[in-house]
Amino acid sequence: MLLLIPGPVQTRPDVRAAMAVDIAPWDRDFAPEYIAIREKVRDLAGGKAGLHACLPLQGAGHFITEAAIRTFVPAATGKLLIVRNGAYADRMARLAEEAGRTVVNLPAPDTGSVDPAAVAAVLAADPTITHLGVVYSETGSGLVNDVPALGEVVRAAGRRMIVDAVSAFGALPFDISAQPEVDAVVFTSNKCIEGLPGIAFAVAPIERVVACTGNAGSWCFDLADVYHTAQRAGWGSFRFTPPVQALHAFGVALDIFLAEGGQPARLARYRENCRILYEGAQALGLRPYLEWEHQGPIIALFHQPQHPGFTLQGFVDALKRRGVLISNFFNTEAPTMRIGCIGHVGPDEMRFALGAMRGALEELGVLQRAA
Missing domain, CATH: 3.40.640.10 (Type I PLP-dependent aspartate aminotransferase-like (Major domain))
Known part of the structure; x- marks a missing residue:
C-alpha cells in the first residue's frame, strides 16, 4: 500500500x-x-x-x-x-x-x-x-x-x-x-x-x-x-x-x-513529488486548493469534484483498492481532498498514484473510462 x-x-x-x-x-x-x-x-x-x-x-x-x-x-x-x-x-x-x-x-x-x-x-x-x-x-x-x-x-x-x-x-x-x-x-x-x-x-x-x-x-x-x-x-x-x-x-x-543529503535533498524530492501531483491532478480535471505560488511541498489539496457520483470516502476506498491510501477527512471550509507528498516516495510513486486516481475517478463516474 x-x-x-x-x-x-x-x-x-x-x-x-x-x-x-x-x-x-x-x-x-x-x-x-x-x-x-x-x-x-x-x-x-x-x-x-x-x-x-x-x-x-x-x-x-x-x-x-x-x-x-x-x-x-x-x-x-x-x-x-x-x-x-x-x-x-x-x-x-x-x-x-x-x-x-x-x-x-x-x-x-x-x-x-x-x-x-x-x-x-x-x-x-x-x-x-x-x-x-x-x-x-x-x-x-x-x-x-x-x-x-x-x-x-x-x-x-x-x-x-x-x-x-x-x-x-x-x-x-x-x-x-x-x-x-x-x-x-x-x-x-x-x-x-x-x-x-x-x-x-x-x-x-x-x-x-x-x-x-x-x-x-x-x-x-x-x-x-x-x-x-x-x-x-x-x-x-x-x-x-x-x-x-x-x-x-x-x-x-x-x-x-x-x-541522502539532508534538508536540501529532502526538500528537492518532496517539491518534485508535489509538482508531479499538482500538474497531474489538474490534467485529471481536479482543481487545486492553492495557487502554485502558495503551494508548499508537504501536502496538496484539491477541491472535491461536484459530481453526483463522488464522495470523499468513496474516492478513498476506490484508491485503496488500487493500492493508494489518502486521508478520508479535510480541514478546510470548502470540501477538499488531501494528498501527501512526503515519506519514502518519489516520482515513480506519484505517477502510480495519479494512475490510481484516474481509475478511481472513472469508477465513480467522474471521468469517462479510457477506451
Whole structure:
C-alpha cells in the first residue's frame, strides 16, 4: 500500500525493521545512541552545543506544541499572538487556551502565507503580547508561512516566538541560531525525517529553558523539567518510559536522511513529488486548493469534484483498492481532498498514484473510462 498522507508517512523497510528490537531505555548501551540522536536533531535545527538543547517528549505533535506553550509562555504575564490561517493554528490556539494562556488571534486566509506587516502591526498595537505562535507548514491547506520573515518582525519588536514545524522540519529550512527570537521549534519523528510515530522534539535555547523553569504547570508537559532531568541524570536519560523502539528506528531514519543529503535533498524530492501531483491532478480535471505560488511541498489539496457520483470516502476506498491510501477527512471550509507528498516516495510513486486516481475517478463516474 502506498501511503500518501502528511504523517505518519511511508517508511523504508530498514526503518520499520529497526522496531523489531527489544530495548531497555535505561540500558547503558542505549544511552549513547539516544545522546547521538539528540545531538543530531539539535544540529539539524541549527543549534549549537552548549547554547541549544534538544528536548524530546513522548507523544504526538500536539503534545510538544502544548509543552512549548506551557514552558515558554508564562500563565500570569504571557500573551500569545497566533496566526490563524489554518486548522493546525486553530489547534495551537485551543491548546494555549486550555492551558490557561491568554491568546490574541490574527485571522488570515488559509490560501497563503500571512503578511509579516500584519503581524508587526498587531505587535506594535499591543505591547503586552510576549510571543508569536506560528505554524510553519499548515497541513490543513498546504500553505507555508514565511518563518524567517515573521521572525524578523518579532525580533525587531523585542518579542519571542514558538514555531510549530511538525510537518516542516527536515524539509523546509530552519536555523535557530539565525533566529534568536525563537524560544522553541517543535516537530515529530514521523514526518519529513521519515521515522515512525511516537516521539516529538523541541529545540530551544538553554538560556531560555532555564529562565522559564516553573512556568509549565504540568509535570508531563514541562520542557524545562526535561532539561533539568538531563542535567541531573545525563543526556541519555528519560523522565518517563519512552517509545524506545520508535526512537531507535528514528535514529536509523536520521542516518538515512543525512546520507541522502539532508534538508536540501529532502526538500528537492518532496517539491518534485508535489509538482508531479499538482500538474497531474489538474490534467485529471481536479482543481487545486492553492495557487502554485502558495503551494508548499508537504501536502496538496484539491477541491472535491461536484459530481453526483463522488464522495470523499468513496474516492478513498476506490484508491485503496488500487493500492493508494489518502486521508478520508479535510480541514478546510470548502470540501477538499488531501494528498501527501512526503515519506519514502518519489516520482515513480506519484505517477502510480495519479494512475490510481484516474481509475478511481472513472469508477465513480467522474471521468469517462479510457477506451
